[in-house]
Amino acid sequence: MAGRGQRNENAPGSARDRVLDAYETLLIEQGPGGATLDAVAASAEVSKGGLLYHFNSKESLVAGLLERLRDRSARDAALMRADPAGAVAYYLRTSVPGGGSPVGLTRTYLATLRIADGSGPGEAARETLATVDADGLAALREEITDPVLAWLVQLVGDGLYLRTLTGAPLTGGVSPDELHDALRTILADRS
Amino acid sequence: MAGRGQRNENAPGSARDRVLDAYETLLIEQGPGGATLDAVAASAEVSKGGLLYHFNSKESLVAGLLERLRDRSARDAALMRADPAGAVAYYLRTSVPGGGSPVGLTRTYLATLRIADGSGPGEAARETLATVDADGLAALREEITDPVLAWLVQLVGDGLYLRTLTGAPLTGGVSPDELHDALRTILADRS
DNA sequence: ATGTTTATACCGTCCAGACGGTACAGTCGC
């Protein structure tokens, strides 16, 4: 049905890439329980055999997701450092669903969070998440000298992530923009 | 073997209560995938039949957890308002694993987060989580007049929660105490 | 007081279905 036999098998739009996209979507919207191999294959419009051609086990699918997370994290960190409005502005802006990162880090991060459970493959997910966090904090530190303040900014971003996860980002009628402004003022005051 | 036929079936130490405890522990440590009825029963030292006597389906187990969450949230909010060091201090203190809330809110919250997926029972979990958040924010607002600042404090707490979930609470060598102090100074400055 | 009934609090077994994974024959485009 779709174009077959093409090279460059992990380019955007390729079957492999669509599988990863579908896996992310299912993880975010339905959690680990809904992300079965059958469901992922159906959502990616790929046959189950086709899915298992690219990822020969569920563990390998998870590995693929983690690889994508590392990759996107590196690319996001680069964009963060290069942002004209500054790293902090970039970080806060992309921590909220509407203005998700251009490389899709937010989606991949949220999906990975869902499989970061106890032992086995979840262990690896937690470790990767920790590296991503460490990278983000390092980038923040280049702009915010005070380590406590840098951590505070990151925690606010994390809180925003968690809110996205529970599906209620705007709790008290306060917009992320106002929060952003307040944080910037605080940062300016105690430079 | 144990005393049978006794009243007061949801007192602490009762089989019903132990089942809920075990369910929480398994959700936190292994995620939804590990929290099977068999595993919960085994961990609570109850037979599977016994578990299904108290909670006649998995959905009912979830409902039991949500009920406990609402209950503990209410009790925690009361303690928060009554804390001699203030609501903010209480909130920050209990957002970190070491100083978990005396009513066990942190554990129940973290466990519920794990089942807050897409549709079905997860929907109810998300709604309950949202109410708990709203209650917490309301309590914070009684002490912090500025709604933006109140939300900021809550988000920092949420970030700490998320860190607990991924299992890496102390990222950059900064202790929660230092964070606590910084936040208090900020709050004092812009009162 | 004694026997009967009822409710509570479990235990242990069984089963249908779902899930991850395998195997393999065939198709399509470069």
Add this chain to the structure above:
DNA sequence: GCGACTGTACCGTCTGGACGGTATAAACAT
């Protein structure tokens, strides 16, 4: 011909849940 698939047919394991049974305590009737 080779890489990238599709599609179908399976298999073993695990899971949720149904079911029937058992022990104890309390309420009731006589």
